[in-house]
Amino acid sequence: MIPFQVTIIGSGSAIPSLHRAATSQLVHHNGSYLLIDCAEGTQLLLKKLKISPMRIDHILVSHLHGDHYFGLAGLINSLHLIGRIAPLHIYGPAQLFDIIDLQLKVAETSLRFPLIFKPLIPDGKHLVFEIRQLKIWSFPVKHRIPTWGFHLTEKMSETNLDEHSKESHNPFACEPSITQKGGAGLHKLNKMQFLSEKIEADVSPARSYAYCTDTAFCPDTASFIKGVDLLYHEATFMENLAKTAEATFHSTTKQAAEIARMSGAGKLIIGHFSSRYTDLDPLLEESRIIFQKTDLALDGMTFNIGDK
Ligand SMILES: [Zn+2]
Numbered sequence: 001m002i003p004f005q006v007t008i009i010g011s012g013s014a015i016p017s018l019h020r021a022a023t024s025q026l027v028h029h030n031g032s033y034l035l036i037d038c039a040e041g042t043q044l045l046l047k048k049l050k051i052s053p054m055r056i057d058h059i060l061v062s063h064l065h066g067d068h069y070f071g072l073a074g075l076i077n078s079l080h081l082i083g084r085i086a087p088l089h090i091y092g093p094a095q096l097f098d099i100i101d102l103q104l105k106v107a108e109t110s111l112r113f114p115l116i117f118k119p120l121i122p123d124g125k126h127l128v129f130e131i132r133q134l135k136i137w138s139f140p141v142k143h144r145i146p147t148w149g150f151h152l153t154e155k156m157s158e159t160n161l162d163e164h165s166k167e168s169h170n171p172f173a174c175e176p177s178i179t180q181k182g183g184a185g186l187h188k189l190n191k192m193q194f195l196s197e198k199i200e201a202d203v204s205p206a207r208s209y210a211y212c213t214d215t216a217f218c219p220d221t222a223s224f225i226k227g228v229d230l231l232y233h234e235a236t237f238m239e240n241l242a243k244t245a246e247a248t249f250h251s252t253t254k255q256a257a258e259i260a261r262m263s264g265a266g267k268l269i270i271g272h273f274s275s276r277y278t279d280l281d282p283l284l285e286e287s288r289i290i291f292q293k294t295d296l297a298l299d300g301m302t303f304n305i306g307d308k
């Protein structure tokens with residue numbers, strides 16, 4: 001089975017603690033890496049995890065609270081300093097472009113690499129971008145400011161493709177034109193490499209991952225991510241602080257578990273824990289009352305998507 005994993009870089013909330021960094025995750029799918037949110041300290045934590053930021057080509061930003069993007073300008077600057085030339089794609093709220101642009105302008109930094117920004121669409125579920133065998137979708141969640149969740153779905157396996165589609169993937173049918181724009185011009189991908197990766201992908205079932213933070217309890221979320229294999233949902237508070245959760249547009253453990261149950265998720269990982277909690281076991285136990293297949297998303301942990 002081709003790798004499809006998420007590594008939790010930070011599982012904390014607004015105030016980072018010694019135990020938990022603020023929110024960021026790295027998704028790896030068959031050699032492609034993408035970052036979801038980029039809190040302060042993310043680039044140092046990537047170093048600690050021995051992951052080169054040069055491998056990241058796509059960054060998704062859920063919303064403009066600092067615990068989700070205050071590390072972005074620093075990461076972009078470091079990539080510039082260490083000589084990146086490959087394009088970097090960023091997807092996030094429309095104002096994010098102006099913020100980054102201003103930070104670069106006042107520092108008189110002219111990046112060596114193209115920074116390609118695409119704003120997220122406010123309503124409904126939308127395809128944000130695709131990479132090889134993965135589609136990345138956005139959908140709105142319920143927070144104090146506009147915020148998006150993300151749904152990452154593998155493209156349909158060969159066995160599910162219709163005859164016409166199969167023909168279009170036949171290596172002998174025609175010469176495929178596979179090109180990609182790079183910083184220094186137009187590069188052709190290695191055709192045979194592409195085809196062999198395609199064949200490898202076809203033997204595994206389509207898997208999916210969903211990322212939902214920050215959000216109040218929002219039943220609509222379940223309809224956007226039906227049948228998801230692995231769901232990351234915030235559980236900032238325990239149930240006895242349900243009123244605080246509601247007032248701050250966050251979720252409790254039981255509400256996260258309820259979304260997992262409603263969406264028919266294979267597995268739930270909870271995170272974005274309030275810094276008031278040092279022992280997380282009570283949060284795990286509370287979530288498991290409603291959804292047994294819950295785990296804690298702790299800093300540095302890697303989860304294989306599709307694992308039962
Ligand atoms: Zn947050």
Ligand SMILES: [Zn+2]
Nearest residue numbers: 063065143214
């Ligand atoms: Zn927030």
